[in-house]
Amino acid sequence: MSATTTDPPADRAEPRRSLAGAPLAIEVEGLTRRFADYTALDAVDVTIREGEFFSLLGPSGCGKTTLLRIIGGLDHADAGVVRIGGQDVRGIPAHKRPVNTVFQSYALFPHLSVRDNVAFGLRMKRVPEPDRGRRVERALELVQIGALAGRKPAQLSGGQKQRVALARALVNEPKVLLLDEPLGALDLKLRKELQVELLSLQRRLGITFVFVTHDQEEALVMSDRVAVMRAGTIEQLGEVHQLYERPRNRFVGQFLGSVNLLEGTVQASSPEELALASPVGTLRAVRRPGDPGATGKLTLAIRPEKVRLLPDFGKGENRFECLVEQVIYTGNASHYHLRCGQQRLTAEAMNDAPAVRGLQPGQRVAVELPPASLIVLED
Amino acid sequence: MAPAQRTIEVRFGEQLTRGGQIARSAFTSGPAIAWVTVLLLLPMVGILVTSVLSRGPYGEIAPVLTTDNYKRLLGFGLLGFDPQYPIIIARSLLLAAGTTVVCLLAGFPLAFFISSLPGRAKQVALTLVVIPFWTNLLIRTYAWQLLLGPDGWLAEAASALGLVDEGSPLYPGTFAVYLGMLCAYLPFLVLPLYTSVEKIDWAIAEAASDLGADGPRVFLHAILPQVMPGMVAGMILVFIPATGQFVIPDLLGGAKTVMLGNAIQQQYGASRDWPFGAAITLVGMVVVLGGLLVQQRVARKSGQPAGEGML
Amino acid sequence: MRSSAPADGPRAPWWLAAMAWGGLLFLHFPIAVVALYAFNTEESAFSFPPKGFTLRWFAAAAARQDVLAAIGLSARVALLATLGALLLGTLAALALARRPFPGKDAVTLVFILPIALPGIITGIALLSAFRLGEVTPGFWTIAIGHATFCVVVVYNNVVARLRRLPHSLVEASMDLGADTFQTFRRVVLPQLGTALLAGGILAFGLSFDEIIVTTFTAGHEKTLPLWLLNQLGRPRDVPVTNVVALTVMLVTAAPIVAAWWLTRGTEDVAGASK
Numbered sequence: 001m002s003a004t005t006t007d008p009p010a011d012r013a014e015p016r017r018s019l020a021g022a023p024l025a026i027e028v029e030g031l032t033r034r035f036a037d038y039t040a041l042d043a044v045d046v047t048i049r050e051g052e053f054f055s056l057l058g059p060s061g062c063g064k065t066t067l068l069r070i071i072g073g074l075d076h077a078d079a080g081v082v083r084i085g086g087q088d089v090r091g092i093p094a095h096k097r098p099v100n101t102v103f104q105s106y107a108l109f110p111h112l113s114v115r116d117n118v119a120f121g122l123r124m125k126r127v128p129e130p131d132r133g134r135r136v137e138r139a140l141e142l143v144q145i146g147a148l149a150g151r152k153p154a155q156l157s158g159g160q161k162q163r164v165a166l167a168r169a170l171v172n173e174p175k176v177l178l179l180d181e182p183l184g185a186l187d188l189k190l191r192k193e194l195q196v197e198l199l200s201l202q203r204r205l206g207i208t209f210v211f212v213t214h215d216q217e218e219a220l221v222m223s224d225r226v227a228v229m230r231a232g233t234i235e236q237l238g239e240v241h242q243l244y245e246r247p248r249n250r251f252v253g254q255f256l257g258s259v260n261l262l263e264g265t266v267q268a269s270s271p272e273e274l275a276l277a278s279p280v281g282t283l284r285a286v287r288r289p290g291d292p293g294a295t296g297k298l299t300l301a302i303r304p305e306k307v308r309l310l311p312d313f314g315k316g317e318n319r320f321e322c323l324v325e326q327v328i329y330t331g332n333a334s335h336y337h338l339r340c341g342q343q344r345l346t347a348e349a350m351n352d353a354p355a356v357r358g359l360q361p362g363q364r365v366a367v368e369l370p371p372a373s374l375i376v377l378e379d
Numbered sequence: 380m381a382p383a384q385r386t387i388e389v390r391f392g393e394q395l396t397r398g399g400q401i402a403r404s405a406f407t408s409g410p411a412i413a414w415v416t417v418l419l420l421l422p423m424v425g426i427l428v429t430s431v432l433s434r435g436p437y438g439e440i441a442p443v444l445t446t447d448n449y450k451r452l453l454g455f456g457l458l459g460f461d462p463q464y465p466i467i468i469a470r471s472l473l474l475a476a477g478t479t480v481v482c483l484l485a486g487f488p489l490a491f492f493i494s495s496l497p498g499r500a501k502q503v504a505l506t507l508v509v510i511p512f513w514t515n516l517l518i519r520t521y522a523w524q525l526l527l528g529p530d531g532w533l534a535e536a537a538s539a540l541g542l543v544d545e546g547s548p549l550y551p552g553t554f555a556v557y558l559g560m561l562c563a564y565l566p567f568l569v570l571p572l573y574t575s576v577e578k579i580d581w582a583i584a585e586a587a588s589d590l591g592a593d594g595p596r597v598f599l600h601a602i603l604p605q606v607m608p609g610m611v612a613g614m615i616l617v618f619i620p621a622t623g624q625f626v627i628p629d630l631l632g633g634a635k636t637v638m639l640g641n642a643i644q645q646q647y648g649a650s651r652d653w654p655f656g657a658a659i660t661l662v663g664m665v666v667v668l669g670g671l672l673v674q675q676r677v678a679r680k681s682g683q684p685a686g687e688g689m690l
Numbered sequence: 691m692r693s694s695a696p697a698d699g700p701r702a703p704w705w706l707a708a709m710a711w712g713g714l715l716f717l718h719f720p721i722a723v724v725a726l727y728a729f730n731t732e733e734s735a736f737s738f739p740p741k742g743f744t745l746r747w748f749a750a751a752a753a754r755q756d757v758l759a760a761i762g763l764s765a766r767v768a769l770l771a772t773l774g775a776l777l778l779g780t781l782a783a784l785a786l787a788r789r790p791f792p793g794k795d796a797v798t799l800v801f802i803l804p805i806a807l808p809g810i811i812t813g814i815a816l817l818s819a820f821r822l823g824e825v826t827p828g829f830w831t832i833a834i835g836h837a838t839f840c841v842v843v844v845y846n847n848v849v850a851r852l853r854r855l856p857h858s859l860v861e862a863s864m865d866l867g868a869d870t871f872q873t874f875r876r877v878v879l880p881q882l883g884t885a886l887l888a889g890g891i892l893a894f895g896l897s898f899d900e901i902i903v904t905t906f907t908a909g910h911e912k913t914l915p916l917w918l919l920n921q922l923g924r925p926r927d928v929p930v931t932n933v934v935a936l937t938v939m940l941v942t943a944a945p946i947v948a949a950w951w952l953t954r955g956t957e958d959v960a961g962a963s964k
Contacts, residue, residue, distance in 0.1 A: 038784050076389040093394040107862035111880040120876075124867035172866065182802040389789075393870055408785035408797070411778035411841055415800050418838050422815035423821075485713045492710030495702040504714070506947060511717040513946045515899045517918050523721030524922070525727075553831040590717060623808025626902065630922065640810050647814060660811055667807050675795065 019224060022049040024086070025176050025208040026071060027095045031080035033066055040066040042232040043080070048176075048210060053202050055211045057255070058229035062153065064212045065180055067229075072101045072178050077290050085175055095124070100169035101178040104185070106161045108153040110312045114164050115140070115149040121172040139171035143202070159190045166201075176208045183218065197357040216256050220244070228252050246288070248300065249378045259301040259375075260345050269294035273371065276300060279343040285374035299377045306373035307347035309336065310353045310366040318369040324361050338367065423664065427521065430657035433485040440653055448658035464642070468662065471639035475621035478560040479568075482617050483610075485561060486568040493569075494576045505573070512566035520559050520630050527555050528632070555631040564621060568613035575609025611677050623663055639663060711792075716899040723937060727929070728936040729775035746939040751933040760917035767829065767913060768897035771836035775893045776886060778837070779844030783875075787852035804839035809902025812839065817906045827909040836897040843896060851885035852878075895942045914938055 026048040033041040041063045048054045056064035069075040071082055073094030082089050089097055100121070108117050118139055122132045140146045153161060161180055169177055176181040179198075183191045199222045202209045213219055219226050220240055227237040227249075236248045247253035250261065264278035268289070274294040276283045285300055292298075315318065322338035322345065329351075336347045336359065345367065349356045359365060389395075393401065430448055435441035454465040493504045511519065526533045581600065586602040625640030637645075639659065646656030702710070728747060751757050786797060804812050816835045817827075825831060857876065863873040903916040908916060914934070921931045 072865060073394075074389060074865070076394070091394070093860070093869075094389070095867045095869050099865075101862070101865045103858050103862060105856065105858050107856065107858035109859065109877055111883075118861070120868075123864035124872060168866070245871075393864065401828045404785040406780040411782035411845070412797065412800060414778055415804060415838060415841065418834070419804050419812065419815050420800065422822075423820040425818055426815065449913075485709075485716075488706050488709035489713045492706050495706075499835060502951075506951065507714055508717065510943055510947055511721060513895060513899075513943050514939050514940065515915060515918075515935070517915055518724060519720040519941060520721045521918070521922060521931070521935065526720070562717060562720065565713065573931050613728055619806070620808060623810055625810070641807065643810050643814070656814075660814060661913055663808060663811055664775055667811070671799065671802065671806055675799070679833075 001376055003190050011051055017224065019049045022051055024048070025050045025052070025084070026210070027081070027083040027086075028067070029083075031067065031070065031079045031082065032078050033070065033075070034078050034307070035061075039232050041070075041077070044232070044234060046227055046234060048208060050208055051206050051207045052201065053211065053224045055213060055223040055226045056229060057213055057219040057226050059214060059217060059255075062229040063229070063232040064214075064229050068178050068180055068210060068212050072099055073097045074101070085186075087195065098175040099178055100172050100174040102169050102182045103164075104181045106165045107154075108161055108164055108168070109256065110153055113149070114145065114151050114153070114156070117153070117164055118168045119169050120168065125172070130338075135171050139167040143167045143197075158186050159194065162186065162194065170201075170205070170207070174207065176210060179209060179211045181212050181214070183213075190225075191192075191218070216281075218379065220256070228255060244303075246375060247371075247377070250299070252303075253301050253375070253377065255372065257303065258346070259303060261306065262300045262302070262343065262369075262374075264298060264300070266294050266296060267322075268300050274376070275300075280340045281367060283318050283374065284371045285376060286372045287347060289378045294376070299379065301375040301377050302369055302373050304335065304348040305356050306344045306370065307345060308368040308370065309347055309355045310347055310368055311358070318371060320367055321364055322367045324359060324363050324365055329361065332345055336365075338365070340349045340367065426657045426660050426664075429654050430661050432654045434645050434652045434654050445654075448655045451655065452658055452662060464659075467639060470626075470636065471622050474560070474624070474638070475618045476554070477557065478564055478621045479556060479614050479617045481561050482565050482568040483614070485565055486572055486613065487571050489565075490572040490576045493573055494579075505570075508566055508569055511562070512570075516563055517626070519562055522626055523555065523559050523562065523631060527558070542603050553632070556628050559631045560621060561629040562639065563624075563627060564617045567616040567620075571609045571612040571616065572606065575606040575610070579605045608677055608680070612674055615670045615674045615677075619667050622666055698819055724935045724939070726931055728932040747929040747933045751930045751937075754930065756912070756917065757930070758935055760912050761830070761913045763911055764898050764914040767833045767836060770833040771840050771897040772890050772893040774833070774837035775840035776890055777842045779841045779888065779889065780848050780882070782841070783845050783852060784878075787849045801842040801845050805842055805896075808899075810906075813903040813906030816903065820907070823914035827907055829911065831907045831909075832904055832911070832913065833865045835903050836900060839900075839903070840893035844886070846881060847885040847889035847892075851882055855881055882962045888949040891945045895946045898938070898942050 023046050025231060026046070027376060028044060028046045031041050032039070033216055044063070044067060046067075056067060058064050066075060070077050071084070073089065073092065077090075083256050084098060086088065109120065112120070114254045119132060119136045122135060127135070137146070142151055143166050145160060145163045145167065148156065148164075165182070166243065169303070182198075183194055186194065195218060196362065201223075211219075211222065223240055225237065225239050226243055228235045230251055234251045236243055243252060243339075244256050247256065249258070250259075253259040253261075262276070262278045262280070262283065264276040264283070266274055267277050268275045273284055273286055276285060278300070283300065284342040309318070312335065313321070320340055322340035324336055325339050325368065326335075328335040329339070333348055334356070336349065336356070338345045338347060347367065355365075384391040390400070424586070429440060431444055431446065433441045433443040433445045433447065442678045451461070452464045452468065454462050456459055493501060493508070496504055532548070583605070584597050584601040592600065623640050625644070628634075628636060628638050629641070639662075643656055643659050646652045646659065650656075691721075729745065782797075784803070786794060807815075816831070816838065820827060820831050827891055859877055859881070863877045870878060899915060900913075901919060904913055904916060905919075912920065915938075916933065918931065918938075921927055921934075924931070
């Protein structure tokens with residue numbers, strides 16, 4: 001089951017940047033990896049463009065790390081092809097591939113100083129002095145740990161170790177940098193700092209980054225494109241806002257942010273729209289190219305921030321009344337847990353919106369689900 | 380662009396075929412395994428074979444199959460019932476058993492005491508146990524000779540206390556032998572026992588006394604089962620080598636009694652009856668192997684990698 | 691379920707402590723005696739208290755040809771045996787540490803056997819092997835014999851250390867461009883440092899101290915323990931014997947205890963491999 005990029009008919013925001021047309025840094029076709037009792041990767045296809053910040057996102061066990069390791073040569077595939085820069089790398093061992101990896105546990109060599117750690121790859125390639133020394137110094141400056149060059153890994157903090165690992169990989173000027181949940185072990189504040197640094201680093205150097213993470217926010221912040229994975233397959237692949245605005249199925253919808261789900265039966269449909277009989281009444285939804293077929297049972301989704309709370313009922317489609325069960329204050333906005341007959345909904349609204357001023361649990365409120373904001377899900 | 384015919388696996392970043400991996404393992408572990416096989420295992424097979432052969436008229440090995448050697452060990456000699464060798468075997472086993480008991484008696488207090496010490500002191504105490512462990516056995520035995528001899532301190536102290544007659548030496552004698560064995564093998568018991576004692580869950584003992592059990596009962600039902608693995612390991616570590624021990628009984632017992640080790644030495648030396656010597660050796664080997672297998676099984680049950688940490 | 695007793699277990703009652711201290715004293719008694727009387731002025735079998743303090747026996751011992759020869763032989767044999775054990779044991783550990791395979795227990799048993807069997811059996815086996823190969827007993831047979839039972843000591847230490855080596859270090863090295871051999875040389879070997887040192891020291895000590903197997907594999911040479919064994923029938927040589935005994939104890943026990951101290955608290959406790 002391969003995932004393809006769908007052209008974004010995005011409601012609003014411009015794509016972060018478009019790398020369409022760039023040469024391909026990595027091509028993966030039909031990659032399969034089976035372990036004794038389960039299949040880690042099931043015929044996965046993916047293409048990563050040069051200069052891209054590409055993320056593999058998914059829960060643990062989805063195969064993202066396995067995929068990364070196979071690309072890096074640290075694991076083998078049972079079937080399928082991996083091409084790096086157009087070259088088939090099967091049979092090429094890890095130490096000969098033009099990629100470098102940043103490990104989750106940093107994997108710094110304990111007996112070498114920071115400087116020697118960073119110089120390791122250059123030594124293996126027999127880069128002579130003074131070139132080697134210069135490149136090492138530059139890499140250390142790049143990640144801002146020049147002052148720690150003489151220390152041993154045991155004397156460094158987590159964040160510092162992470163930078164050393166980064167420098168050690170980057171100094172080799174690889175075609176592709178593979179990062180395996182590099183920020184996982186760091187505390188929140190440090191993580192956010194490093195996310196921004198990593199992003200600007202990638203932009204500056206122009207190296208292709210393949211980034212594995214289970215943190216959707218991290219993926220959203222840094223990536224050009226994201227592949228959302230589950231149980232060995234790619235559920236959806238695309239630019240970040242695209243995945244957020246138009247998730248294909250429940251899993252993607254719920255993995256990136258949260259969604260409200262409305263299940264029902266299709267009553268009528270045309271190429272541009274459909275009518276769904278749902279627990280809150282008949283809903284009209286706009287159909288888009290690439291949407292699944294509109295027959296029988298269907299699920300619609302809508303993001304909480306798109307659910308409109310109205311000051312009064314007025315006239316309009318997709319409107320109905322709900323009971324406010326809970327109001328959760330989050331500073332600049334609030335989450336409203338609503339019960340509308342059999343259906344539960346969560347709405348999110350900024351606190352200075354007139355419609356929600358003074359809205360309390362126990363009150364009734366008019367709710368509208370704009371047809372253009374309803375997403376047709378595949379399951 | 381067909382994939383390579385041989386399946387390549389990647390382990391820790393290296394690409395090797397299955398065959399390649401096996402070849403590599405064989406190449407690196409081969410020398411060591413071959414070394415021990417040639418120098419020890421094959422000769423042991425040779426000993427096994429020799430033990431069912433006979434002794435020729437001039438002391439050489441005659442290629443005549445016989446079970447006489449084993450019969451002799453069981454007491455059925457050439458001239459009828461001759462308990463000489465069963466007695467020797469029994470004597471060695473008895474000494475080993477006695478040593479084990481004595482080591483247990485001395486080892487339990489030591490293990491528990493060390494376990495009750497605070498961190499730093501614990502390390503120091505363990506080091507104190509280890510030091511004699513690594514001191515040459517011969518030297519320690521020799522020292523006991525001096526101490527227990529006619530002019531030795533302990534003999535004089537003992538006669539002053541009225542335990543023995545004036546001027547009578549404590550060595551050579553059974554007491555001296557057991558003293559020497561204890562000194563030699565106590566650390567072998569204490570270290571594994573200590574490992575188990577460290578892991579004791581005292582809450583179980585508390586629960587037992589909470590439920591009304593008195594001191595000895597608490598020990599028997601709540602503590603003893605928990606130290607069983609370490610205790611058994613230690614007992615085997617004492618019993619096995621002690622069975623073959625003959626230097627200490629010789630040095631401290633006056634070389635008047637024949638142990639298993641002496642018997643083997645005799646047959647390979649003065650008596651020139653290699654087949655018989657081989658049979659005796661085989662008995663020893665069986666005892667050792669049996670003990671090792673038991674110990675491996677106990678170690679595996681308690682979650683330790685078999686054979687490591689103990690030996 | 692929190693116990694109110696301290697983490698080490700309840701404090702030991704006085705009688706337990708007394709028995710324990712008695713045991714420790716007992717273990718150290720002979721050592722102390724030998725050490726003490728190496729300095730005694732009295733020539734024959736000694737009495738209490740020691741008559742005087744002197745160092746002249748040390749000088750006497752140092753002048754003895756047979757003592758020096760024995761020490762030299764033991765040292766050379768131990769060195770050779772240690773090197774052999776390091777080589778064989780490390781290679782074997784590299785091959786076998788990584789994953790469980792059907793014969794692993796059996797292989798470990800094979801390595802343990804030379805040291806677990808009573809010395810007399812190992813000695814006889816070695817002797818038969820040498821006879822068969824028509825090798826005359828001498829320096830090399832002693833060294834080979836010692837190496838055989840020293841292998842397991844190095845093997846155990848290295849395996850334990852390899853277990854604790856994270857796979858990611860090897861992978862990182864490969865990722866950075868080092869092939870198998872370079873990875874071994876630059877990443878694995880430095881990490882094995884302490885294990886090799888501890889194993890080597892233990893092997894040296896084992897070889898230096900060994901008696902029974904050596905009686906079978908030696909020709910006319912005398913290693914130090916064999917020399918000591920010989921001395922036991924010479925009451926008039928007691929003082930020199932004491933001095934040599936003390937020296938041997940210091941030379942072998944000190945580095946071994948150091949190795950034990952180095953590796954304590956880790957899984958590969960050095961002394962436990964005896």
